[in-house]
Amino acid sequence: MAGQRAIFLMTAILAMVAGAGRPSPALAQAANFHPCNAQPALPICQHGYGRRVAAMRWGAPREALDPDAAVKAPLITRDPAGEIGKLRSTTIFVEDMDRAEVLFARDADVVRPIASIVKLMTALVVVDARLPMDEMITIDASDVGVPSELPSRLAAGARLSRVDLLHLALASSENSAAHALGRTYPGGMTAFVEAMNARATVLGMNDSRFVEPIGLSNENVSSARDLARLVHAASRQPLIGEFTTDARYSVDGRTFHNTNMLVGRPRWDILASKTGTTREAGDCLVMMVRLGGRNLAMVLLNAQGMSGSRFGDAVRLRRVLDSRMAAN
Template identity: 85%
Template sequence: MRWRHLWGAFGVAAMVLAGVGGPSRAPAQTANFHPCNAQPALPICQHGYGRRVAAARWGAAPAPLDPDASAQAPLVTRDPAKEIEKLKSAAIFVKDMDTSDVLFARGEDVVRPIASIVKLMTALVVVDAGLPMDELIAIDASDVDVPSELPSRLAVGARLSRADLLHLALTSSENSAAHALGRTYPGGMEAFVEAMNAQAKALGMEDSRFVEPVGLSNENVSSARDLARLIHAASGRTLIRAFTTDARYSIEGRTFRNTNMLVGRPHWEILASKTGTTREAGDCLVMMVRLGGRNLAMVLLDAQGMSGARFGDAVRLRRVLDSRMAAK
């Protein structure tokens, strides 16, 4: 068993409560899939009528919002141990990317599907290829017909710049935009997937494998430890950093909102982020955040429970980390 170094004297208690140790192989739970659970910022989820329509279409009522995910949730705690007990994510990894200190770890080496977190790798490949961002790309039927439970908001024939597609893929996790980016890569989709895996190897992501650029295939897999490397690399690219931290993006008269509820909130300095959700992957969130003068990679995979549980977990972790900083 490899012990994980946690923060300060609180570390031993945290390890006992969080179950830190060797890789956990517990199977993922079945998520209560509903688009308003996965992406509360979707326009359809903002009004009662839209929520009822979504419930009829997907056959599951949206769960209540995790109170720790709400905008009014406090960011302080007097009981860090209790916060750890409430964590709902199967895999959690928090690392100071400047010092390599691991601040929290649970199930960080388990290899699992990662849903739309894949789009971060899609973005890295596109940006690093130096492709012209002003080039117009037409959405075709293959982009719209990806096997998603959420309908595409882009119409076949729509012409958008590569920058617009990248923006939509990262801000609102638009599947058809990510597919179009892979389809139009030099050499086509096969070459794009090869580039994704080559990039993963270059980053030292030994647990990761990519088969498509959208994130809908369960064969796109990684570990929380690997994803800390990915979000750190992504945060170093200006476009990715800007697009993932936009609260919303408007184009052609439509507004696309960020799927990360924490983006744009006061007292959160988010450097880069991405969400992901499928039935098998559960609700996932990766972020680079600036906290207490430290650049932290925060990875939360397969969060279960109420709507926004992954965001609630991020708040709970923030409370724990802040409490340790205040005690120093």
């Protein structure tokens, strides 16, 4: 009996060691279980992004949504200063791009990782190249094998047109689609990355550097001021503006949804947008919006707090900006 108990204990210890990086399946099946509540020291649980990945992977309940990100959140305020105090993004920048007037700035020149905001530059390079949009591209193992914690929804061997891949990369931030666009660029991925950095230079994005078209690498960096230039340029390309503001898109028998929960809402005139999320970059959002007859670039980086805080911050900023415009 003692020998069996020793074997059992050793087996349990080995199982714990093997599963040290993830919650156990048994725990994941418990009522109201959230892996990061049970094991908060797990690396995956150190950021809101990791908590959401854990929720998706183990079927845990979703995080509570930032109330200001909700559909019925009010868009007016009598307390602009209070709204500013509630902003949860560490880096914020709002500029009227027609007047070159900065309306709000917080750490606008800090250079930091930008996650999938990179895909706006990916799209600009693809559109600039004037490649045949109806060309069929086969997704291969390198496209679906990018080191993301979120699985690709495209399978190796799937054939999609270049325009479909661009649509998926922008609206639903499909990593495999963005990788395939870079891989099939004339000259391959190296030439594609060179084109990304060359385009950044033309736009005057002096704080920016790109190393791949997806946004998973922390070496893709920029500042909020640079990203305002990027989203403005993207909004002037009709195809990019259309795809980034498409609430949902169906291709190959599947429906993909926009990662920006503000897209499609009434009273929001969004001209272009892109989200980005990694543990290091945090939750990010860039948009060109039409507000009070003005074309505004809105950049929110590294939002902290509850799920949807970047969208809540966009609502809070809109309240502040609306109140200022009404006072003028």
